[in-house]
Amino acid sequence: MSTQTPSRAERLADGLERRFDRFRDGLSVFKGDRLGQIGVGLLVMFVFVGIFARPTTIEFLNITIPGIAPHDPTERAVGGRLESPSAAHPLGTTDRGRDVFSQLLVGTRVTLLVGSLAAFMAVFIGTNVGLISAYFGGWVDDLLMRITDIVYAVPFLPFAIVLVAIIGSSIVNIIAAIVLILWRSTARVIRAQVLSHKNRPYVESAEAIGASDVRIMYRHILPNVLPLAFLYAAFAVGWAVIAEASLSFLGFGDPNMLSWGEMIFSVYNADAVRVAWWWVFPPGIAITLFVMSVFFVGRTLEKVVNPELRHKE
């Protein structure tokens, strides 16, 4: 019996293996791609720093992992005012004697949070809008695409500023403002991609055996456009982080959370750009490095989506 019809477990293992192969195939594009490797390396570092910046306690194991940050980033006068870098304060201190190095490390958290959550939600919405729009066509397509057009007419940052100023500048609201705009590009691209898949034989055969619309959309078409969604997610992380940094720089950041943009806002408001290079440069470089690493990874992912690119370089 087991020779003709594979058991459930065997089929599962087979499926997993295939999935793993596909995954490894996806990863192989990083081979020989220096920029992509640098990107992944930097991202891993940022995630590590973000998680362990402050002491973390694991309740059920009853252990506390000490944080990397040497000081509480908000604690005043751990050093003198506007001290230049020294052994005690590797990146000097702020105008209130706070430790810049600790602020820099802890600021990673907001970046990671905003980048991952906003990008995930934006791409989730965008993928669904694009999928539904292209699959059903007709008035559904018209309606959804007109909405997308309208969102394209709204300037990103000004909208976020006004929205955050009106509903309050908490991290949740900031993410919401970013997501409300950021889904638009994913929706357009996924729609175009789904349109090209809609009439392919595999979709027609699924229709012929009576698969439901939902099943065809999410089971058959979605896996084919998912690499593209991942690519747009990578870019979305970059844009979301830049948007959050810009908002914070303008003074609309979450007052309870320290971010890199907010650090630069503080330097600017303390009128210290001219003197305190150790305070203004690290957060700016951190933002650029983070976004850069995401774009590098995105460029590499592009080769999965568009295999032709593999031979271009």
Place this chain on the structure above:
Amino acid sequence: MGLREFVIRRLVQLVFTFWAFFTILFVLFRMVPGDPTSMFLLDGMTAEQREQRIAELGLDQPLHIQYINYIEQLLTGDFGQSFIYREPVIDIIVVRFMNTIVLMGTALVIAYLIGVTFGALMGWWRGSRFERGGIVVTLVARSSPEFWVGIVLLSVFVFWLGWFPSSGMRATGGDLGGGFLQRYGSLDFLRHLFLPALTGAIVYLATPTLLMRSTMLDVLKADFIEIKKAEGLPERTVLYKHAARNSVLPLVTVMAIATGAAMGGSVVIETVFNWPGMGREMVRSVNNNDYPVAMAAFFLMGSVVIIMNFVADLAYVYLDPRVEYE
């Protein structure tokens, strides 16, 4: 569908988009915390004055009447009174709007000029060290938020080298009035313009560069390029006259997106360089709860983006004879 029909359809869509944008504005600015009327009221009013003011502004009317009045006001350019300046918003915003257009327009033109040239060369010398280096440089530029690029330029060229003035649009005591040329043509103005425009140019450079490069790569694969080379035309001629010219088209469509980005960027760049434009005014007005000014600024920025989208669509079908009007 013919060209004419396409233009008409696109016009209808334009009107629809504007209407939707008006509605978003209406909803957004009715969400202002506290009493919805508070944004139109000044401090220190007696209850009676308040009532009178509310009636004057039509805020005692039902919501749909208010909505119609609101659209009417926007269409006639009546944005109300600023709380801070105590003068009509339109008087404040028009000058700032011009300042922003001059700044961001300059930035975009520079970004496109450099981007197209640079991108074409990167496509031409593909696989070279120049191309690889160019990609890294453009990606780094694109990864930097506008305010960060601005601060770096400020640190290097103003604080360190002292070549340029740090902020504003003209030296203190400079003439504020005068015609267009006097305002924007003076050497002093150009000195002030240089760094903020360069900031914008650096950030917006990436999109045209990368796009130009990738379309160049496609065009270079086409047979007619080989033919032109085989005809014995000099390389430069093939590059500029045949390859680059055929690669420019997709840039037209991203122009609208670039304008949108530039409108947002103006907010940040103007804040860094203290440029008296619409973006800085918007930040200031939002911080001071001067909502009529914030709304007007937002309205103008959105309008520019909508119109640029429209222009880009028309330009595209005009420039590319192969386009089918879907």
